[in-house]
Amino acid sequence: MPIIVNLDVVLAQRKMRLNDLSDGVDITPQNLSVLKTGKAKAIRFSTLEAICKHLQCQPGDILEYRPETSQEKSAELRTGTDSPG
Numbered sequence: 001m002p003i004i005v006n007l008d009v010v011l012a013q014r015k016m017r018l019n020d021l022s023d024g025v026d027i028t029p030q031n032l033s034v035l036k037t038g039k040a041k042a043i044r045f046s047t048l049e050a051i052c053k054h055l056q057c058q059p060g061d062i063l064e065y066r067p068e069t070s071q072e073k074s075a076e077l078r079t080g081t082d083s084p085g
Contacts, residue, residue, distance in 0.1 A: 004064040007036040010055055025050040 022029040034040045048059055
């Protein structure tokens with residue numbers, strides 16, 4: 001997927017644990033973990049805003065776009081990793 005989540009990097013820079021962020025923004029650690037591992041399909045702007053406010057960062061510090069190479073796309077099609085559900 002071309003959207004990379006760098007939440008773990010920002011947390012490390014702030015010397016903060018996921019549970020600390022969870023307590024600070026009132027989001028379950030499980031939901032933050034799904035986001036952190038890049039398995040989330042979407043994020044609400046209100047959630048992104050709360051995370052950025054607590055971490056004192058910009059959305060671009062957390063989310064990054066990296067275009068896929070044609071080889072990566074072909075591999076996804078062959079393995080079916082891009083299929084929904």
